[in-house]
Amino acid sequence: MLKSEALTEDAVRGALRSVSDPEIPVLSIVDLGLVEEVRILGERVEVDLLPTFTGCPALGFIAQAAEERLLRIPGVREAKVSFTFDPAWSTDRISPAGKLALQSFGIAPPGGVPACPYCGSHKTRIDASFGPTRCRSVYYCDACQNPFERMKAL
Amino acid sequence: MLIGRDLSGEGRAALGEYLLLLGDDELVLGHRDSEWCAFAPLIEEDIAFASIAQDEISHAALFYELIESLRGLGRDQLAFGRPVSEMRNATILERENRDWAFTVVRHYFYDVADDLRTEQLLHSQEPILRSVAERLRREERYHLEHGQMWLRRLSQGGPEAHRRTQAAVDEVLQECRGIFHPLAWEQTLVAEGVLPQRPSLLCARFQERIAGALSDCGLKVQADGGQGDALCGRMGHHGPELTDLLETMGEVWRTDPLAAW
Ligand SMILES: [Zn+2]
Numbered sequence: 001m002l003k004s005e006a007l008t009e010d011a012v013r014g015a016l017r018s019v020s021d022p023e024i025p026v027l028s029i030v031d032l033g034l035v036e037e038v039r040i041l042g043e044r045v046e047v048d049l050l051p052t053f054t055g056c057p058a059l060g061f062i063a064q065a066a067e068e069r070l071l072r073i074p075g076v077r078e079a080k081v082s083f084t085f086d087p088a089w090s091t092d093r094i095s096p097a098g099k100l101a102l103q104s105f106g107i108a109p110p111g112g113v114p115a116c117p118y119c120g121s122h123k124t125r126i127d128a129s130f131g132p133t134r135c136r137s138v139y140y141c142d143a144c145q146n147p148f149e150r151m152k153a154l
Numbered sequence: 155m156l157i158g159r160d161l162s163g164e165g166r167a168a169l170g171e172y173l174l175l176l177g178d179d180e181l182v183l184g185h186r187d188s189e190w191c192a193f194a195p196l197i198e199e200d201i202a203f204a205s206i207a208q209d210e211i212s213h214a215a216l217f218y219e220l221i222e223s224l225r226g227l228g229r230d231q232l233a234f235g236r237p238v239s240e241m242r243n244a245t246i247l248e249r250e251n252r253d254w255a256f257t258v259v260r261h262y263f264y265d266v267a268d269d270l271r272t273e274q275l276l277h278s279q280e281p282i283l284r285s286v287a288e289r290l291r292r293e294e295r296y297h298l299e300h301g302q303m304w305l306r307r308l309s310q311g312g313p314e315a316h317r318r319t320q321a322a323v324d325e326v327l328q329e330c331r332g333i334f335h336p337l338a339w340e341q342t343l344v345a346e347g348v349l350p351q352r353p354s355l356l357c358a359r360f361q362e363r364i365a366g367a368l369s370d371c372g373l374k375v376q377a378d379g380g381q382g383d384a385l386c387g388r389m390g391h392h393g394p395e396l397t398d399l400l401e402t403m404g405e406v407w408r409t410d411p412l413a414a415w
Contacts, residue, residue, distance in 0.1 A: 053212065053293075085216075086281050088289035129296050130202035134209060154292040 033093025050089035110153035116141035165346035168339035177217030184210030234404035245387035262301030279347035309371035332383020
C-alpha cells in the first residue's frame with residue numbers, strides 16, 4: 001500500500017463535515033459543535049462527540065455514519081466514535097457558518113431577536129416555546145405574517 | 155462514561171441509589187406527561203407536553219445509563235423490568251393526571267424541586283454529574299417558564315379555574331414533600347463529595363420558593379397539618395396508580411425483553 005499523506009486532525013474534521021444530524025441535514029456535526037476531541041493513533045482515529053440532546057435517538061445513527069466516513073479517509077484502518085457528556089454541549093457551540101446554514105434552511109438560529117427566515121425582518125415574536133421537535137420553538141413574523149421555527153437556546 | 159471511580163464501595167452503592175431515584179422520578183412523571191398527548195386542552199399544549207415528556211424520559215434514560223456504567227444493569231431493564239416495590243419515585247409523581255390544574259401544579263412543583271436538586275449536582279466532585287446537570291438545566295429552564303406561565307394563567311382564569319388550582323395546590327403541596335424524604339445513604343454521598351449537602355435538606359428552600367410563586371399568583375399555602383407523603387414512594391411503597399402505569403408502560407417491552415429496538 002502506498003504511504004498516504006500524514007493524517008491530520010484537520011483532515012479528520014474535514015471528513016466529518018459530510019456527517020450530519022438527520023433532524024437537521026444542512027448542518028454538519030462539525031458546525032453543530034459536536035466534535036469535542038480527535039485523537040490520531042497511527043492508523044486508528046478516535047473521535048469524542050457531545051450529544052446534542054440527552055437520549056437523542058439519532059445518536060447511534062450519527063456515530064455509525066461518522067465511523068463509516070472516517071474509514072474512507074486514506075490511511076485510516078480503524079475508527080472509533082464515542083459520546084461524552086463532559087463538557088456539556090450547548091447551542092453556543094454552533095459555528096457562524098452553521099448558524100447561516102440553519103437560517104437558510106428556514107430555522108432561525110438561537111441568540112438575540114431572531115430574523116425571520118422568509119423576509120429577514122426582526123419584527124418577530126415567540127408564539128410557542130415548544131415546537132415540532134424538542135430543539136425548536138415556534139415564532140411569528142409580524143412583517144410577513146408567517147410562523148417560523150427557531151432552534152432553542154440550550 | 156466514567157463515574158464513581160474514586161468512590162468507596164459504599165459510595166458507589168449510595169450513588170447508584172441516588173441515580174435510581176432521579177431516573178425513576180423523571181420516568182414516571184414523563185409517562186404521565188405523555189398521557190396528555192392528544193387530550194390537552196389546547197393543541198399547543200399537546201405539543202408542549204409531548205416535548206416535555208420526551209425531555210423527562212430521556213433524562214431518565216441518561217440517569218439509567220449512568221447506573222449502567224456504575225453497576226452494569228441495562229437501562230431498558232431498569233426502566234421496564236423492575237417490580238413496583240423496586241421503584242423509587244416520589245409518590246406524588248405516580249398520581250394520575252386528575253385535571254389540568256393538578257397537572258400544571260404538580261409539574262411546576264416538581265420542576266422547582268428538580269431545579270434545586272440539579273443545582274446541587276453542579277457542585278458535585280464527580281465531573282460527569284456536573285456536566286449532566288448543566289445540560290439538563292438548559293432544558294429544564296423551558297419547563298419552569300412553561301409552568302410559571304400556566305400557574306399564573308389558571309390562577310387568574312376566573313373563579314372555577316382559581317378554585318381548582320387552589321385545590322390542586324392543597325393536594326400536591328402535602329405529598330410532594332416526599333420528593334425530599336430523608337434517606338439513610340445521603341450522608342455517604344456528602345462524605346464522599348458526590349453532593350455538597352444532603353438532598354433532603356433542600357426541602358426548606360423548596361417550600362420557600364413554592365410559597366413565593368404561589369403568593370405571586372394570589373394562591374395560598376393552606377395551614378400545614380398534613381402528613382406529607384404518607385405512602386412513601388422513596389422507600390418503594392407505592393399505590394395502584396403506579397402498578398397500572400408500569401403495566402401500560404412496559405407492555406410492549408415485555409412481549410420480548412431481548413429484542414433490539
Ligand atoms: Zn417575515
